[in-house]
Amino acid sequence: MASHVNAAPVIIKKKKVVGGDGHHGGAWKVAYADFVTAMMAFFMLMWLLNATTEKQRKGLADYFSPTVAISRISGGGDGAFGGESIFSEEVLTQNGTGASNQRPTEAQQARGEIGEAEDSTLKQMEAVLMGRGGESMFSVEQQRHIIMRVTDEGLIVELFDLPGAELFEVDGDTPTDLLRGLSAMLVRVFALVRNDVAVEGHTRAYPVVLKDNPVWSLSAARADRMRLLMQEDGLHHDRVQRVTGHADNELASTDPTNPRNNRLEVILLRENIR
Incomplete structure:
Protein backbone atom coordinates (compact mmCIF):
# COMPACT_ATOMS: atom_id res chain seq x y z
CA MET A 1 0.00 0.00 0.00
CA ALA A 2 2.86 2.36 0.80
CA SER A 3 4.42 1.75 -2.58
CA HIS A 4 1.30 3.00 -4.29
CA VAL A 5 1.26 6.13 -2.17
CA ASN A 6 4.88 7.02 -3.00
CA ALA A 7 4.47 6.40 -6.81
CA ALA A 8 4.91 9.47 -9.05
CA PRO A 9 1.77 10.57 -10.85
CA VAL A 10 1.52 9.71 -14.54
CA ILE A 11 1.04 12.83 -16.71
CA ILE A 12 -0.28 12.31 -20.27
CA LYS A 13 0.52 15.26 -22.54
CA LYS A 14 -1.41 15.53 -25.84
CA LYS A 15 0.26 17.60 -28.52
CA LYS A 16 -2.11 19.24 -30.96
CA VAL A 17 -0.65 19.33 -34.46
CA VAL A 18 -1.89 22.23 -36.57
CA GLY A 19 -1.59 21.39 -40.28
CA GLY A 20 -1.13 23.75 -43.17
CA ASP A 21 1.99 25.60 -42.03
CA GLY A 22 4.15 23.75 -44.53
CA HIS A 23 1.91 23.50 -47.57
CA HIS A 24 -0.82 26.06 -46.77
CA GLY A 25 -3.64 23.59 -46.99
CA GLY A 26 -3.24 22.88 -50.73
CA ALA A 27 -4.40 26.31 -51.93
CA TRP A 28 -1.35 26.49 -54.17
CA LYS A 29 -2.70 23.54 -56.14
CA VAL A 30 -5.79 25.50 -57.11
CA ALA A 31 -3.69 28.46 -58.20
CA TYR A 32 -1.37 26.20 -60.18
CA ALA A 33 -4.32 24.49 -61.89
CA ASP A 34 -5.70 27.90 -62.91
CA PHE A 35 -2.30 28.87 -64.28
CA VAL A 36 -1.99 25.67 -66.32
CA THR A 37 -5.53 26.11 -67.69
CA ALA A 38 -4.77 29.69 -68.71
CA MET A 39 -1.55 28.64 -70.43
CA MET A 40 -3.34 25.86 -72.30
CA ALA A 41 -5.96 28.33 -73.51
CA PHE A 42 -3.20 30.74 -74.56
CA PHE A 43 -1.35 28.10 -76.58
CA MET A 44 -4.60 26.94 -78.19
CA LEU A 45 -5.25 30.55 -79.22
CA MET A 46 -1.75 30.84 -80.70
CA TRP A 47 -2.26 27.58 -82.60
CA LEU A 48 -5.60 28.73 -83.99
CA LEU A 49 -4.12 32.03 -85.15
CA ASN A 50 -1.40 30.12 -87.00
CA ALA A 51 -3.63 27.37 -88.40
CA THR A 52 -6.42 29.54 -89.83
CA THR A 53 -6.56 31.91 -92.77
CA GLU A 54 -7.33 35.61 -92.53
CA LYS A 55 -10.81 35.00 -93.91
CA GLN A 56 -11.50 32.25 -91.38
CA ARG A 57 -10.34 34.46 -88.50
CA LYS A 58 -12.63 37.24 -89.69
CA GLY A 59 -15.51 34.77 -89.80
CA LEU A 60 -14.82 33.70 -86.23
CA ALA A 61 -14.65 37.32 -85.09
CA ASP A 62 -17.94 38.12 -86.85
CA GLU A 113 -24.92 40.69 -99.86
CA ILE A 114 -22.24 43.35 -100.38
CA GLY A 115 -19.44 41.00 -99.44
CA GLU A 116 -20.79 38.19 -101.58
CA ALA A 117 -21.27 40.51 -104.54
CA GLU A 118 -17.69 41.74 -104.26
CA ASP A 119 -16.38 38.19 -103.97
CA SER A 120 -18.29 37.29 -107.11
CA THR A 121 -16.93 40.30 -109.00
CA LEU A 122 -13.33 39.63 -107.99
CA LYS A 123 -13.60 35.95 -108.89
CA GLN A 124 -15.03 36.90 -112.27
CA MET A 125 -12.06 39.18 -112.84
CA GLU A 126 -9.74 36.33 -111.90
CA ALA A 127 -11.54 34.02 -114.32
CA VAL A 128 -11.25 36.57 -117.12
CA LEU A 129 -7.52 37.01 -116.53
CA MET A 130 -6.79 33.29 -116.38
CA GLY A 131 -9.18 32.35 -119.17
CA ARG A 132 -11.36 29.94 -117.22
CA GLY A 133 -14.17 28.98 -119.53
CA GLY A 134 -12.49 30.67 -122.48
CA GLU A 135 -9.22 31.99 -123.85
CA SER A 136 -6.83 33.58 -121.36
CA MET A 137 -5.85 37.22 -121.68
CA PHE A 138 -2.23 36.15 -121.14
CA SER A 139 0.00 33.99 -123.27
CA VAL A 140 1.30 30.67 -121.97
CA GLU A 141 4.68 32.29 -121.29
CA GLN A 142 3.09 35.16 -119.36
CA GLN A 143 0.93 32.82 -117.27
CA ARG A 144 4.08 31.24 -115.82
CA HIS A 145 4.76 34.54 -114.03
CA ILE A 146 1.31 35.02 -112.49
CA ILE A 147 -0.42 33.82 -109.35
CA MET A 148 -3.81 35.19 -108.31
CA ARG A 149 -5.81 34.93 -105.11
CA VAL A 150 -8.87 36.61 -103.62
CA THR A 151 -8.37 37.89 -100.06
CA ASP A 152 -10.14 40.20 -97.64
CA GLU A 153 -8.20 43.05 -99.24
CA GLY A 154 -9.16 42.25 -102.81
CA LEU A 155 -7.87 40.38 -105.86
CA ILE A 156 -4.08 40.06 -105.59
CA VAL A 157 -2.27 39.55 -108.89
CA GLU A 158 1.29 38.46 -108.10
CA LEU A 159 3.87 38.91 -110.86
CA PHE A 160 7.26 37.30 -110.24
CA ASP A 161 10.65 36.57 -111.77
CA LEU A 162 11.69 33.22 -113.20
CA PRO A 163 15.24 32.13 -114.09
CA GLY A 164 16.11 33.79 -117.39
CA ALA A 165 12.81 35.70 -117.50
CA GLU A 166 12.78 38.73 -115.21
CA LEU A 167 10.31 41.56 -114.78
CA PHE A 168 13.06 44.17 -114.48
CA GLU A 169 16.63 44.49 -115.59
CA VAL A 170 18.98 42.86 -113.08
CA ASP A 171 19.25 44.89 -109.85
CA GLY A 172 17.42 47.80 -111.45
CA ASP A 173 13.95 49.23 -112.01
CA THR A 174 13.97 49.24 -115.81
CA PRO A 175 11.00 47.10 -116.92
CA THR A 176 11.46 44.32 -119.44
CA ASP A 177 9.16 43.63 -122.38
CA LEU A 178 7.62 40.85 -120.30
CA LEU A 179 6.45 43.28 -117.62
CA ARG A 180 5.22 45.78 -120.20
CA GLY A 181 3.00 43.10 -121.71
CA LEU A 182 1.68 42.04 -118.32
CA SER A 183 0.89 45.64 -117.41
CA ALA A 184 -1.05 46.26 -120.61
CA MET A 185 -3.20 43.16 -120.09
CA LEU A 186 -3.92 44.01 -116.46
CA VAL A 187 -5.07 47.51 -117.35
CA ARG A 188 -7.38 46.16 -120.06
CA VAL A 189 -9.11 43.85 -117.57
CA PHE A 190 -9.15 46.36 -114.70
CA ALA A 191 -10.99 48.77 -117.00
CA LEU A 192 -14.04 46.49 -116.64
CA VAL A 193 -14.54 47.63 -113.04
CA ARG A 194 -14.09 50.82 -111.02
CA ASN A 195 -12.23 49.39 -108.01
CA ASP A 196 -9.11 51.18 -106.83
CA VAL A 197 -5.66 49.65 -107.24
CA ALA A 198 -2.62 49.22 -104.98
CA VAL A 199 0.90 48.25 -106.07
CA GLU A 200 3.43 46.58 -103.77
CA GLY A 201 7.06 45.76 -104.53
CA HIS A 202 9.16 42.93 -103.04
CA THR A 203 12.78 41.96 -103.60
CA ARG A 204 15.12 39.12 -102.77
CA ALA A 205 17.60 39.51 -99.94
CA TYR A 206 21.13 40.75 -100.62
CA PRO A 207 24.29 39.84 -98.69
CA VAL A 208 24.48 41.63 -95.37
CA VAL A 209 28.07 42.64 -96.09
CA LEU A 210 26.92 45.22 -98.60
CA LYS A 211 27.57 48.77 -97.45
CA ASP A 212 24.39 50.08 -99.06
CA ASN A 213 21.68 47.43 -99.10
CA PRO A 214 19.31 48.35 -101.97
CA VAL A 215 16.27 46.31 -100.92
CA TRP A 216 14.15 49.23 -99.69
CA SER A 217 14.89 51.68 -102.46
CA LEU A 218 14.72 48.97 -105.13
CA SER A 219 11.37 47.52 -104.02
CA ALA A 220 9.81 51.00 -103.80
CA ALA A 221 11.25 52.06 -107.17
CA ARG A 222 9.95 48.92 -108.89
CA ALA A 223 6.48 49.37 -107.40
CA ASP A 224 6.38 52.98 -108.56
CA ARG A 225 7.61 52.01 -112.03
CA MET A 226 4.74 49.51 -112.27
CA ARG A 227 2.34 52.31 -111.35
CA LEU A 228 3.72 54.48 -114.13
CA LEU A 229 3.49 51.62 -116.63
CA MET A 230 -0.16 50.99 -115.79
CA GLN A 231 -0.98 54.68 -116.05
CA GLU A 232 0.74 54.83 -119.44
CA ASP A 233 -1.43 51.89 -120.49
CA GLY A 234 -4.60 53.75 -119.55
CA LEU A 235 -5.20 53.28 -115.82
CA HIS A 236 -6.53 56.54 -114.36
CA HIS A 237 -4.22 58.00 -111.75
CA ASP A 238 -7.10 58.53 -109.30
CA ARG A 239 -7.57 54.77 -109.02
CA VAL A 240 -4.10 54.22 -107.54
CA GLN A 241 -4.54 54.28 -103.76
CA ARG A 242 -1.04 53.37 -102.63
CA VAL A 243 2.41 52.30 -103.83
CA THR A 244 4.50 50.40 -101.30
CA GLY A 245 7.97 48.86 -101.12
CA HIS A 246 8.36 45.95 -98.69
CA ALA A 247 12.06 45.22 -99.32
CA ASP A 248 12.86 41.58 -98.41
CA ASN A 249 10.52 41.39 -95.41
CA GLU A 250 7.85 39.18 -97.00
CA LEU A 251 9.62 36.37 -98.81
CA ALA A 252 7.86 33.99 -101.19
CA SER A 253 10.69 31.43 -101.02
CA THR A 254 12.41 29.89 -98.01
CA ASP A 255 15.70 30.89 -99.60
CA PRO A 256 15.99 34.66 -99.02
CA THR A 257 18.28 35.13 -102.03
CA ASN A 258 16.04 33.20 -104.44
CA PRO A 259 15.06 35.39 -107.43
CA ARG A 260 11.50 34.11 -106.93
CA ASN A 261 11.28 36.70 -104.15
CA ASN A 262 11.54 39.46 -106.78
CA ARG A 263 7.90 40.18 -107.40
CA LEU A 264 5.15 42.74 -107.69
CA GLU A 265 1.67 42.50 -106.20
CA VAL A 266 -1.01 44.45 -108.05
CA ILE A 267 -4.14 44.48 -105.89
CA LEU A 268 -7.63 45.21 -107.18
CA LEU A 269 -9.04 46.55 -103.93
CA ARG A 270 -12.47 45.94 -102.55
CA GLU A 271 -14.70 49.01 -102.61
CA ASN A 272 -14.49 49.48 -98.82
CA ILE A 273 -10.67 49.20 -98.69
CA ARG A 274 -8.67 52.45 -98.74
Missing part, protein backbone atom coordinates in the same frame (compact mmCIF):
# COMPACT_ATOMS: atom_id res chain seq x y z
CA TYR A 63 -19.59 35.10 -85.23
CA PHE A 64 -18.86 36.42 -81.74
CA SER A 65 -19.74 40.01 -82.61
CA PRO A 66 -23.23 40.93 -81.31
CA THR A 67 -23.76 43.44 -84.12
CA VAL A 68 -23.38 41.00 -87.00
CA ALA A 69 -26.50 39.30 -88.27
CA ILE A 70 -26.35 35.51 -88.50
CA SER A 71 -28.54 35.43 -91.59
CA ARG A 72 -28.25 36.87 -95.07
CA ILE A 73 -31.39 38.96 -94.47
CA SER A 74 -31.87 41.78 -91.99
CA GLY A 75 -34.25 41.46 -89.06
CA GLY A 76 -34.95 45.21 -88.93
CA GLY A 77 -38.49 46.50 -88.94
CA ASP A 78 -40.88 49.14 -87.58
CA GLY A 79 -41.45 47.70 -84.11
CA ALA A 80 -39.56 47.93 -80.84
CA PHE A 81 -35.79 47.56 -81.08
CA GLY A 82 -36.10 48.00 -84.86
CA GLY A 83 -38.19 44.84 -85.28
CA GLU A 84 -41.43 43.28 -84.07
CA SER A 85 -39.36 41.28 -81.58
CA ILE A 86 -35.78 40.31 -81.02
CA PHE A 87 -36.63 37.04 -82.75
CA SER A 88 -38.15 38.69 -85.83
CA GLU A 89 -37.22 36.63 -88.89
CA GLU A 90 -35.09 34.50 -86.48
CA VAL A 91 -32.13 36.84 -86.91
CA LEU A 92 -30.63 39.70 -84.94
CA THR A 93 -32.49 42.99 -85.36
CA GLN A 94 -30.96 46.04 -86.97
CA ASN A 95 -31.87 49.71 -87.06
CA GLY A 96 -34.29 50.78 -89.78
CA THR A 97 -36.53 48.74 -92.04
CA GLY A 98 -34.54 45.97 -93.62
CA ALA A 99 -35.34 43.10 -95.91
CA SER A 100 -37.43 40.19 -94.69
CA ASN A 101 -39.67 37.52 -96.11
CA GLN A 102 -42.60 39.92 -95.69
CA ARG A 103 -40.70 43.00 -96.93
CA PRO A 104 -38.29 41.89 -99.66
CA THR A 105 -35.97 44.40 -101.24
CA GLU A 106 -33.25 44.42 -103.88
CA ALA A 107 -30.98 46.68 -101.85
CA GLN A 108 -27.74 44.83 -101.29
CA GLN A 109 -27.15 46.56 -97.95
CA ALA A 110 -30.46 45.31 -96.57
CA ARG A 111 -29.86 41.73 -97.71
CA GLY A 112 -26.28 41.71 -96.46
